[in-house]
Amino acid sequence: MLFTQIALAAATFVAGSFAAADEFYIKTTGSSLSSHNDLFLEAYHTGAGLADAVLSTDNINAGHFYLNDTELRMDVGDVDYAYGFELAADSGYAAWQFVTINVQTAQSGFSVESNGTVAFNGTEFGGWLACDWWHGAPQLFWKIEFDSVDIPSSCSSVTLVTQAISS
Ligand SMILES: *[C@@H]1O[C@H](CO)[C@@H](O)[C@H](O)[C@H]1NC(C)=O
């Protein structure tokens, strides 16, 4: 009981001081597969403080994202536990890799361009990929520019755009 009260009080306080951030949904566009367009990015829980970036047709569980300098973060109501985007490191000569959203960690290099696209500045970055994958929903990956292979037909290149959250 006491713990709940403390947690509630803290959450209320933090949520109040957190409302000012410019937050947005992230949506997919530009795919050659219509099933990969107009999807909202959400965090799919994979372990304590760990999530995969998956894509959904509705915004019920969509993440509320914001930029902190060049870190792309997800608002979970408590700034001390903000989740940040991480592109899994290029390894094993793979042609694409995971995009994860993890607690209290964030990678620099993200930006939102003037036309609303979400960009990442990295030498190996070759764009975003949506693939029908093991969470039973399209999942977001990043393409490694130097390793070009034919992508499976269940994957397609996508552009990520921001959509303002009307409150
Ligand atoms: C932005 O990042 C700074 C430095 O890591 C951190 O102190 C601050 O709490 C962050 N703000 C938000 C709203 O994420």
Ligand SMILES: *[C@@H]1O[C@H](CO)[C@@H](O)[C@H](O)[C@H]1NC(C)=O
């Ligand atoms: C948006 O702007 C970026 C950076 O200027 C550019 O690379 C990209 O092609 C533009 N995308 C669209 C859909 O216009």
Ligand SMILES: *[C@@H]1O[C@H](CO)[C@@H](O)[C@H](O)[C@H]1NC(C)=O
């Ligand atoms: C990308 O990062 C490099 C190295 O940090 C920097 O020199 C360059 O100006 C950045 N480019 C953009 C478009 O932010």
